[in-house]
Amino acid sequence: MKVKNRLVSLDSLDWAILRILQENARQTYTEIGHRLNLAHSTIYDRIKKMEEHGIIKKYTVVIDPKKAELKLLTAIVTIFTDPKESEKVAEQLAKHKNVSEVFTSLSEELLIIAKIATEDQEKLHSFIAQSIAPLSGVLRIRTSIITRKYKEENLSL
Secondary structure (H helix, E strand, O other), X not given: OEEEOOEXXXXXXXXXXXXXXXXXXXXXXXXXXXXXXXXXXXXHHHXXXXXXXXXXXXXXXXXXXXXXXXXXXXEEEEEEEOOOOHHHHHHHXXXXXXXXXXXXXXXXXXXXXXXXXXXXXXXXXXXXXXXXXXXXXXXXXXEEEOOOOOOOOOOOO
């Protein structure tokens, strides 16, 4: 990794380490080092630098709701906003615990797209009515309830 004027550029080794961590972030530095034919100290140093520079933001657990017997209703909510207020709306949405993703999109209009999980339709309705609709700049809301997932995972490097 090279840092110049606070800009970070990753080299092929950094990318290889990131790919391995995406497979399983619980691997030890020694295990990663064996895979890359490097000392664990080299792996440790590279990972620490990537953490310090915010390239690696966090380590987390991905829960399979079905296997954990969680009954969740997932919806994609498209929010049409006043362009002057869209950033504030997106930031407010991102603060809610049942909102897992928030994006903005420029198409014919400026849109905010949020992925929301609630226990049932009533809680989804309440969340939209109480937490989204009253936000300044919200013009209209379109909700699509997810009926089946074919793929859901983080992007691989």
